[in-house]
Amino acid sequence: MSWTRICPVNDIPALGARVVRHGEVDIGVFRTGDDRVFALHNSCPHKGGPLSQGIVYGDKVACPLHSWKISLVDGKAEEPDIGHTACYAVKVENGDVYLQLDK
Template identity: 70%
Template sequence: MSNWVRVAPLEEIPKLGARVVRSKEVDIGVFRLEDDRIYAVNNSCPHKGGPLSEGIVYGDRIACPLHSWKISLVDGKADEPDVGETACFNTKIEDGVVYLELKE
């Protein structure tokens, strides 16, 4: 079963910026790209656990603020030569509001 959680109005998430949603199990970074696409991934880098929401968004990737690992916001995988991945979460925009799907 899933549960859609309201994050924020789209306009309150800066382009190339993020918001953090805290669930019972994990913190989730919700990212807005330059073209207004929204992606959500586990906020912890697979390398050393850096807070991805504090990294730099470019294209559809995030650069971890600790060691500059590049993580795809589309599939959560690290760019080569690094190896690892983080969990991705479904998002949607309805009536200008961003929602995040949490599994129950």
Template identity: 55%
Template structure:
């Protein structure tokens, strides 16, 4: 059985922005960068729990809206000198559909 679920269309995620997917274990932020790549992280900064979905996306990074921590979208890890990690989720595009697998880390 496949754990991949269609969660939205790429066009439903603003460029350089995110869309929040509600999940029983906590909200998941699905990000879209300028190259239309998609990434999925728990919607919680490892620093103080700020909503990463409200942060500024640039390249393959999101800046937490609370204190500016830089979180890598590919790995979920905070850039040095900060330390911490947001859980990653497997996400992919099939045509214009965004599919998310909440059973597997990216």
């Protein structure tokens, strides 16, 4: 696995996201109101809704299709819903966002 530069952190709106394509997978890269950055598979575990189009609040994102709340920290759905989506390692260095991706 290697770190891949994605974009400057300021290219991701606060409380928003952008999508990165890696092979066949879309990854949502999210920025919280307090400037933490997270990355999840861009698909809700419920019906596959595009999480990057959801509402970011705290350390969660609400799926735009059925409002499932998904943790940006571990990808788990908030109870009473059950399921999870994959998380990706992310870091911010010198104002740039990096994802750890396999080649």
